[in-house]
Amino acid sequence: MKIAKPLAAAAVLATTALSGSLAAAQESDDSYRFVMVSHIGSNDPNMAWLTLSMDEFTKRYPNVQTEYISTNQYSIQELVRLLEQAIATRPDGIAVPIVSSDALEGPLRKAIESGIPVVAFNIADPRPKDERIPYLTYVGGDEYLTGQELGKYALEQAEAGEIPMPERVVCASHDSAHQGLKARCAGMKEVMEAAGAEFEELFIGAEPATARNTMQSYLQANPDTNYIFTVAPWSAPWAWGVANDMGLDPDVDDKGMTIITVDASPAALEGIKAGHVLASSSQGFWLQGYAPMEWLYWYHELGYTPQSDILTGPTVITADAIDHWETMVRKVFGDVYDEQNTW
Structure with a gap:
């Protein structure tokens, strides 16, 4: 045996x-x-x-x-x-x-x-x-549902006045051929377009500097963009950093930019905990x-x-439950948890 x-x-x-x-x-x-x-x-x-x-x-x-x-x-x-x-x-x-x-x-x-x-x-x-x-x-x-459920949660928060209503949403993806990531974007697109927002999928690549430059160019060309959906948790800090450097107020409040991401990972959870990310999801x-x-x-x-x-x-992860999620995920990652926190 x-x-x-x-x-x-x-x-x-x-x-x-x-x-x-x-x-x-x-x-x-x-x-x-x-x-x-x-x-x-x-x-x-x-x-x-x-x-x-x-x-x-x-x-x-x-x-x-x-x-x-x-x-x-x-x-x-x-x-x-x-x-x-x-x-x-x-x-x-x-x-x-x-x-x-x-x-x-x-x-x-x-x-x-x-x-x-x-x-x-x-x-x-x-x-x-x-x-x-x-x-x-x-x-x-179900990655289509992931995009949908995160989009629905964002609209609930916007209607409650916690964050701005979406005007233009960009889905930042690092792999244009990955059908799971495309499904996440498609689910978010359905919800946001139904709410009257413009939506676009943006290929940013997986290399940090290139991704940041691509996002910066997009935001400069589309100044009405006020939501960024990153389909990987490790690209959420890149999106926040670009928006912050451009003075777009990317923290979670009733003005400026709103950032949403995915997965129960240290980067996603710490982003929510710090008020940089509205919500994430667990698959x-x-x-x-x-x-x-x-x-x-x-x-x-x-x-x-x-x-x-x-x-x-998916299960939507929000600030209300972040302490529970952090405790659980720290048990999984151990000492590596803090190393994976890239904020």
């Missing part, structure tokens, strides 16, 4: 994670090897949630070896390469975010047709069930690490195929 490697050790560069995969053949009929191929590397704060949850899974199911494969140099092409490498090792199951249905459909259909069960996590294939990649189930948040990341592995196990052991997707979020 093999004991799964701790995720922190496995989640290094893909070449390291895959090097021993073929040697990790099953030692008995009741042992399994599941691989999570992910776009979330160790430089992403959400890695902490996955580390904790997959470690808990291996404690409960010691006959399952889990491997986490990712790279900090993310691209869709790199994710496809890692997935194809993982498939070649013939694991007993794969969990993967459907960052791009077009890019991942080919290798995933090939894996499924060869008998490897697949669970989608974090990002679903948005197409109807009879058209989407035929994975067993999806475990994760239930702990379950996204644990539940896909358990569904794969139950599929093998019981022949159990889930009858519906499993939504783990």
